[in-house]
Amino acid sequence: MSPTPNHPTDFNLLDLIDQPADLRRLPKRQLVQLATQLRAELIERVAQTGGHLAANLGVVELTIALHYVFNTPDDRLIWDVGHQSYGHKMLTGRREAMSGLRTRDGISGFTRRVESDFDPFGAGHSSTSISAALGMAVAAKLRGEDHHAVAVIGDGALTAGQAFEALNHAGDMKANLLVVLNDNEMSISRNVGALNQHLTRLRSNPVVNKLRQGGQNLLSQTGPLGEILNTTRVGLRDGMKHLLGVTSLFEELGFAYFGPIDGHDLPLLVDTLENLRRQTGPRLLHVVTQKGRGFNPAELDPVRYHGVGKFDPEKVIKLEPQSVSQSTAQKTPPPKTWTMAFGDWLDTQGGNPSVVVITPAMIEGSGLAGFAARHPQRCFDVGIAEQHAVTFAGGLAAEGLRPVVAIYSTFLQRAWDQMIHDIALQNLPVLFAVDRAGLVGPDGATHAGSFDLAFGQAVPNLKIAVPADAADLHAVLDWGIAADSPVLVRYPRGECPSDLGGEAARTPLGLRVRRRAEDPHQSLLVIALGSKVQAALNASADLAATVVDLRWAKPIDWPALLPLIHEHAAWMIIEEGSKLSSIGASMIAHTSELGLFKPVKHIALPDTFIEHGTRTECLADCGLDERSLNSTMTDFLRQVLPA
Ligand SMILES: Cc1ncc(C[n+]2csc(CCOP(=O)(O)OP(=O)(O)O)c2C)c(N)n1
Numbered sequence: 215m216s217p218t219p220n221h222p223t224d225f226n227l228l229d230l231i232d233q234p235a236d237l238r239r240l241p242k243r244q245l246v247q248l249a250t251q252l253r254a255e256l257i258e259r260v261a262q263t264g265g266h267l268a269a270n271l272g273v274v275e276l277t278i279a280l281h282y283v284f285n286t287p288d289d290r291l292i293w294d295v296g297h298q299s300y301g302h303k304m305l306t307g308r309r310e311a312m313s314g315l316r317t318r319d320g321i322s323g324f325t326r327r328v329e330s331d332f333d334p335f336g337a338g339h340s341s342t343s344i345s346a347a348l349g350m351a352v353a354a355k356l357r358g359e360d361h362h363a364v365a366v367i368g369d370g371a372l373t374a375g376q377a378f379e380a381l382n383h384a385g386d387m388k389a390n391l392l393v394v395l396n397d398n399e400m401s402i403s404r405n406v407g408a409l410n411q412h413l414t415r416l417r418s419n420p421v422v423n424k425l426r427q428g429g430q431n432l433l434s435q436t437g438p439l440g441e442i443l444n445t446t447r448v449g450l451r452d453g454m455k456h457l458l459g460v461t462s463l464f465e466e467l468g469f470a471y472f473g474p475i476d477g478h479d480l481p482l483l484v485d486t487l488e489n490l491r492r493q494t495g496p497r498l499l500h501v502v503t504q505k506g507r508g509f510n511p512a513e514l515d516p517v518r519y520h521g522v523g524k525f526d527p528e529k530v531i532k533l534e535p536q537s538v539s540q541s542t543a544q545k546t547p548p549p550k551t552w553t554m555a556f557g558d559w560l561d562t563q564g565g566n567p568s569v570v571v572i573t574p575a576m577i578e579g580s581g582l583a584g585f586a587a588r589h590p591q592r593c594f595d596v597g598i599a600e601q602h603a604v605t606f607a608g609g610l611a612a613e614g615l616r617p618v619v620a621i622y623s624t625f626l627q628r629a630w631d632q633m634i635h636d637i638a639l640q641n642l643p644v645l646f647a648v649d650r651a652g653l654v655g656p657d658g659a660t661h662a663g664s665f666d667l668a669f670g671q672a673v674p675n676l677k678i679a680v681p682a683d684a685a686d687l688h689a690v691l692d693w694g695i696a697a698d699s700p701v702l703v704r705y706p707r708g709e710c711p712s713d714l715g716g717e718a719a720r721t722p723l724g725l726r727v728r729r730r731a732e733d734p735h736q737s738l739l740v741i742a743l744g745s746k747v748q749a750a751l752n753a754s755a756d757l758a759a760t761v762v763d764l765r766w767a768k769p770i771d772w773p774a775l776l777p778l779i780h781e782h783a784a785w786m787i788i789e790e791g792s793k794l795s796s797i798g799a800s801m802i803a804h805t806s807e808l809g810l811f812k813p814v815k816h817i818a819l820p821d822t823f824i825e826h827g828t829r830t831e832c833l834a835d836c837g838l839d840e841r842s843l844n845s846t847m848t849d850f851l852r853q854v855l856p857a
């Protein structure tokens with residue numbers, strides 16, 4: 215089948231809609247046509263910018279139905295993660311702004327309060343929507359206001375503990391809250407876990423389905439008759455389901471459960487939501503959708519089309535989904551990313567039966583696909599459950615296995631307590647492979663890995679490696695997998711140099727001098743961490759500078775470093791982590807305590823959230839690109855060594 219989307223020839227109804235109020239003026243019979251047009255435009259627009267395509271295609275009908283039935287923005291509509299909110303953006307005054315999606319000064323790929331009144335709660339990390347919607351429902355009650363709170367959460371996002379914490383609270387509070395469960399059987403990869411199996415049972419249980427089919431027409435009846443019929447139907451259905459033992463988990467948690475219904479049947483969605491809008495209390499509507507719906511390549515391969523770079527809608531994307539910003543225009547294979555280099559190392563561990571790998575729902579993004587395929591019994595996708603992932607690894611380590619937790623820096627934030635309490639406090643040998651450490655570019659502030667150095671260095675027993683190239687990434691991972699304590703190895707998004715050369719480390723945890731200045735007394739000592747080593751080498755190529763690759767942010771190789779600081783005219787630290795609580799700040803504090811006072815400059819991420827853009831643009835904003843580094847070094851040298 216051709217991947218070309220169906221271009222509607224009719225008048226584009228989207229031209230009539232600036233705000234949902236305009237949508238609500240359309241007759242119901244035109245909504246299906248609108249869905250076709252919205253879907254076609256979504257494909258066209260995401261092809262030009264890149265972004266999260268498949269999830270958005272799956273919620274086209276749901277998006278229209280929700281805005282049609284609910285009085286947004288007075289009624290609060292909260293999208294979990296927010297990666298599926300593009301259609302919502304296009305119906306809420308941001309259609310033209312889609313051309314700048316995820317680009318500098320353009321709109322975000324997620325929901326953001328500062329962007330629109332129609333985004334009542336920002337997201338990017340998953341599984342927060344029910345908590346936020348519950349907060350809004352309770353606020354409305356306390357303030358005597360009469361608006362609805364609706365959370366739309368995916369089956370993947372529902373696997374996280376926080377979603378259950380919120381259901382638990384909401385069900386008990388009898389809060390006036392509607393949760394729409396968008397079940398497409400997918401997280402980024404296929405969804406996993408017993409909950410997923412429960413949803414499958416709800417979708418496919420013949421008894422539930424019989425009851426559903428019998429009751430669906432009634433549920434979709436509108437008006438007072440519908441309400442009466444529905445109340446009776448729900449009562450009857452619930453009674454029968456209890457009798458037959460096919461109740462949903464949600465009912466046990468105090469929610470009235472409706473569905474599952476076909477999330478692409480727009481008239482049914484509208485009628486059902488209209489009915490649910492008239493009801494009160496905690497309600498959950500189970501909607502079944504297809505990820506990638508309406509675009510054949512995405513339907514066939516929703517994993518690859520979860521996040522895409524710019525693409526030609528006429529062609530099927532062939533590249534591995536390693537990075538959202540990859541361009542399909544590339545003819546030669548792309549250079550190796552850090553993720554790939556990590557995947558290569560993991561493959562070398564295949565023969566070690568003690569090595570087990572854990573990912574919280576990021577198999578592809580973390581470079582685990584190869585290891586997972588070859589050693590499925592030793593690779594655990596635990597779903598979106600970062601806290602559990604870390605403590606689960608602790609249990610494995612306590613029994614003598616060598617767990618590797620492959621996790622993005624930004625998502626590890628969720629498991630800081632587990633890292634402290636369950637791993638470091640017990641000095642368990644868990645290896646944290648922390649990807650996307652530093653700025654990530656188009657995903658922006660929610661996904662920036664700005665804090666792992668800050669929160670990691672505060673943890674006793676934890677060692678932190680910051681390799682600068684693939685050779686050293688492999689060396690520190692080799693060391694980390696054999697260590698008798700927890701080790702965190704951090705590396706950024708993007709291209710990984712294979713070997714930057716220079717002097718060897720004197721000890722396994724030692725620093726490396728990558729380039730030595732001829733006359734240190736007349737030179738700058740540049741100490742760089744991780745990906746900043748290559749940048750520092752390039753930026754200082756024509757300057758009097760020694761470049762040190764710190765390699766380990768904790769412990770710091772002070773025996774090698776102190777003499778270098780002593781002999782140089784000044785020193786400089788460059789790192790891609792938040793400046794407050796940074797490694798550089800700790801180094802400066804330590805040398806001050808030793809009474810070693812030398813001119814020093816420290817470049818790190820400022821104390822602000824860095825917006826989306828390309829990674830290069832974002833780095834430039836922080837003075838961390840090569841050009842800015844070169845001018846800072848030049849100025850600093852002039853200052854400390856006037857001609
Ligand atoms: C805390 C957290 N962990 C991981 C992710 C990465 N992530 C983004 S979307 C996604 C899949 C979500 O699946 P689901 O909620 O079912 O939405 P779908 O894409 O299927 O519509 C994952 C794992 C995230 N955003 N937040």
Ligand SMILES: CC(=O)[C@@H](O)[C@H](O)COP(=O)(O)O
Pocket residue numbers: 266295297338402520521536537538539579650654657707
């Ligand atoms: C929405 C989300 O959280 C992820 O899909 C994220 O966009 C992954 O980005 P990478 O491209 O860095 O894997």
Ligand SMILES: [Mg+2]
Pocket residue numbers: 368369370371396397398399400401405
């Ligand atoms: Mg899903």
